Amino acid sequence: MIAVLGATGAIGRHVTAELTARGIDHRALSRPAVDLRRPGSLRPALEGTKQLFLLTPHDPDQAELEANAVDAAVAAGVRRIVKLSGGAPAVGPNGPTSTAVAHWQSEQRIERTGLRFAFLRPSFLMQNLATMPRRAGFLPAPMGHGPVAMIDAADVATAAAAVLQDVDGPDRAWHLTGPAGLTFDEVGHALGVRYLNVPPWLAARALRRGGASDFEVDHALRMAAYFASGADGTPTDDVRRLTGRAARSLRQHLAEKDA
Numbered sequence: 001m002i003a004v005l006g007a008t009g010a011i012g013r014h015v016t017a018e019l020t021a022r023g024i025d026h027r028a029l030s031r032p033a034v035d036l037r038r039p040g041s042l043r044p045a046l047e048g049t050k051q052l053f054l055l056t057p058h059d060p061d062q063a064e065l066e067a068n069a070v071d072a073a074v075a076a077g078v079r080r081i082v083k084l085s086g087g088a089p090a091v092g093p094n095g096p097t098s099t100a101v102a103h104w105q106s107e108q109r110i111e112r113t114g115l116r117f118a119f120l121r122p123s124f125l126m127q128n129l130a131t132m133p134r135r136a137g138f139l140p141a142p143m144g145h146g147p148v149a150m151i152d153a154a155d156v157a158t159a160a161a162a163v164l165q166d167v168d169g170p171d172r173a174w175h176l177t178g179p180a181g182l183t184f185d186e187v188g189h190a191l192g193v194r195y196l197n198v199p200p201w202l203a204a205r206a207l208r209r210g211g212a213s214d215f216e217v218d219h220a221l222r223m224a225a226y227f228a229s230g231a232d233g234t235p236t237d238d239v240r241r242l243t244g245r246a247a248r249s250l251r252q253h254l255a256e257k258d259a
């Protein structure tokens with residue numbers, strides 16, 4: 001039995017669909033019954049499960065939420081944690097955002113438990129594009145002109161399901177990307193708009209006007225600078241290695257979305 005956290009989200013809902021399609025027993029854990037902010041709700045939900053798919057929301061308290069889940073998994077006798085982490089080049093003690101550092105801290109915590117583990121480190125999700133405002137034929141964003149090896153959340157989920165199915169698979173991290181590094185100029189072209197690289201101060205002002213918190217503004221600008229540097233622009237073959245087929249291109253992602 002596999003417990004799935006974050007099962008209603010962009011990645012998690014595809015994970016549960018994949019597990020169902022593969023006929024793998026799983027338990028979707030969701031609020032209000034199971035809440036990462038209430039550690040007491042976690043352990044009973046994990047009793048009787050052998051693996052945990054650990055996905056926590058993007059949140060200022062992410063390290064604490066992850067720790068609650070890892071501690072509950074240990075207490076409940078879970079044997080393996082498959083963790084959805086941050087982008088591979090970002091995860092580390094000096095990561096570009098507090099979230100990237102929190103993912104690294106959580107990976108360290110999981111390794112210290114002595115449980116079996118796998119870490120899935122996806123690049124920028126193509127699904128993020130739908131949340132970026134477009135104005136009068138333009139896509140204004142502070143993403144620079146570096147390549148980003150963006151990936152469809154459905155491919156992250158298929159890779160996750162493959163890792164969960166391979167219960168005796170190696171304790172290791174996987175760097176999940178799409179098939180190509182794309183600049184935002186190319187992304188704009190695929191979306192039928194013109195990309196406009198805007199300075200961070202202007203992007204921050206637009207985000208604040210849209211109601212973003214200080215945490216969200218800081219995170220967005222730091223991640224934009226990171227992606228603009230091209231740090232996550234090199235595609236890997238890990239999706240194909242895990243699933244047996246190539247990750248979707250941006251054009252495939254957009255065609256499926258519109259179908």
Ligand SMILES: NC(=O)c1ccc[n+]([C@@H]2O[C@H](COP(=O)([O-])OP(=O)(O)OC[C@H]3O[C@@H](n4cnc5c(N)ncnc54)[C@H](OP(=O)(O)O)[C@@H]3O)[C@@H](O)[C@H]2O)c1
Nearest residue numbers: 006007008009010011031035036037056057058086124125
């Ligand atoms: N976006 C990217 O480009 C990207 C790239 C690499 C890694 N990541 C990582 O991906 C993760 C986010 O995945 P996602 O995009 O699938 O997230 P998402 O769509 O925002 O979904 C978040 C999930 O977490 C659940 N959740 C929220 N608060 C909870 C709580 N207190 N207790 C239990 N469950 C709770 C939500 O359930 P409800 O339905 O109850 O809200 C939902 O199922 C983050 O860890 C992020 O760092 C994102």
